[in-house]
Amino acid sequence: MSLSHSRPPISHDDLRAHTRDLWPVPGSGETLRRWSMMSAISAIDLPLAKLVEPHHDAAAILGDLGAPPPGAGEIWAVWASEPPTAVLTATQGTDGWRLSGVKAFCSGASLVTHALVTAETSDGSRLFSIEVGSGTQVGAAGPSWSGPGMSRCGTVTLDLHDVPAQPVGPAGAYVDRPGFWLGAIGIAACWLGGARGVAATLERGSARLDAHGRAHLGAVRSALDTTDLAFEAAADLVDRQALSTSQARRLALSLRGHTAGAVESVISHVGRATGPGPLAFDGAHAEHVADLQVFVRQHHAERDMEQLGSERADDV
Ligand SMILES: Cc1cc2nc3c(=O)[nH]c(=O)nc-3n(C[C@H](O)[C@H](O)[C@H](O)COP(=O)(O)OP(=O)(O)OC[C@H]3O[C@@H](n4cnc5c(N)ncnc54)[C@H](O)[C@@H]3O)c2cc1C
Known part of the structure; x- marks a missing residue:
């Protein structure tokens, strides 16, 4: 049985x-x-944003690491998830680098033309670019995405066999950049837009709210407006000052943590203000909430807060 509200792929x-x-x-x-x-794309369509954001992240990564930008007509993904259960290995032969193994969380695998992927080398994790599509020895592995949230972004576990790859920067360079953390803020901008999309349901019905409903709306506006201001201040800082990697990490961990909290608060307040009605009878709202609940789980929650708390005070 398919859900009637589900948007097309x-x-x-x-x-x-x-x-x-x-x-x-x-x-x-x-x-x-x-x-x-x-943020604007995310307010309307989170799975689309989940595929658009990495293309532009890839363009920034390629620039940071001295590689040419995406060509005309190309669509890029970034597949850098490294759970212990999925290991991708890069080996260098006489005809260049080849990748074999498993890569988890590959969003947009059937839509993109190229991907930046991390793979293990004898020097540690290194970033490579690959062409995706005809000619690459790529198959699906692992369980298929069966939850409703973010199902439209076609996230699969890939099984790669001897796939030709070009190194992008030396081993370790992908994560050891301020841009890695500034890219992570881009993902939080998507969460923020997604929360604006959830809040729109409450805003649209604001004229009918009782006192409790208005209090929930106030809490939602407070969460979103202060997060907007935090993004404005962060963008201003990033534009004014060339941050070191540790400064960018601290900014990203703080802003991502704040945004994830705001998202959870918005979902909770909107649900408590409106009751089950929109989640039951407004398919677009229910789908958007489900998408956001999954997307925000890319925040590593207390693990990220622990990392922020473990920063040396003099690192920033
Ligand atoms: C919609 C979506 C799309 C994504 N697309 C991409 C993409 O295109 N490219 C990309 O690089 N990454 C993508 N990711 C993956 C993302 O970047 C992270 O790698 C992913 O969220 C997992 O993070 P983590 O392994 O650090 O786990 P964390 O969230 O930090 O931690 C989860 C912890 O829980 C443990 N755990 C898991 N299951 C259980 C269980 N049943 N019982 C007990 N413990 C458990 C894990 O071992 C782990 O320690 C996507 C994620 C989502 C949600």
Whole structure:
């Protein structure tokens, strides 16, 4: 049985429309515009944002690591998840680098043309670019995505066999950059946009709210407005100052933690204000909430807070 409200799958055309142009990269003087673009798509369609954001993250990564930007018509993914159960190994032969093994959480695998993937080398984890699609020895492995939230972004576990790959930067360079953390803030901008989309249901019905409903709406506005201000201040900081990796990490951990908290607060307040009605009878709202609940779990919760609490005070 399929749910009648479920939106159609994301198409190449949907994705092309948002990946055709180069977006301003973090620190370019237009960081807020970049994050606002991610947020705006997310307010309407979180799975689409989940595929658009990595393309623009890939463009920034390629620039940081001295590689050419995505070419015309190309759509890029970033597959860097490294759970212990999925290991991808890179080996160098006479004809260049080849990747074999398993890569988990590959969003948009059937839509993208290229991907940046992390793989294990004898020097540690290193970033590689691969072409995705015809000619690559790629198959599906592992369980298929069966939850409703974020199902439209086509996230699969891939089994790669001897896939030709180009190194992008030396081992360790992908994570050891301020841009790694500024990219992580881009993901939080998507969560924030997603929360605005959830809040829109409450805003639309605001004229009918009782006193408790108005209190919930006030709490929602407070959470979102202060998070917007935090993003504005962060973008201003990133544009004014070339942050070190540890400064960018601290900013990202703080802002991501704050945003994840705001998202959970918005979902809770909107649900308590409106009751089960929209979750039962407004399919678009119910789907958006389900998408956001999954997407925000990319925040590592207390693990990230522990990392923030473990930073040395003089690191920033
Ligand atoms: C919708 C979506 C799309 C994604 N797309 C991409 C993508 O395109 N590219 C990419 O690189 N990454 C993607 N990710 C993955 C993401 O970046 C993280 O790798 C992923 O969220 C897992 O993070 P983690 O392994 O650090 O786990 P954390 O969230 O930090 O921690 C989870 C912990 O729980 C443990 N655990 C898990 N299951 C159980 C259980 N049943 N019982 C007890 N413990 C358990 C795990 O071992 C782990 O220690 C996506 C994630 C989501 C939600």
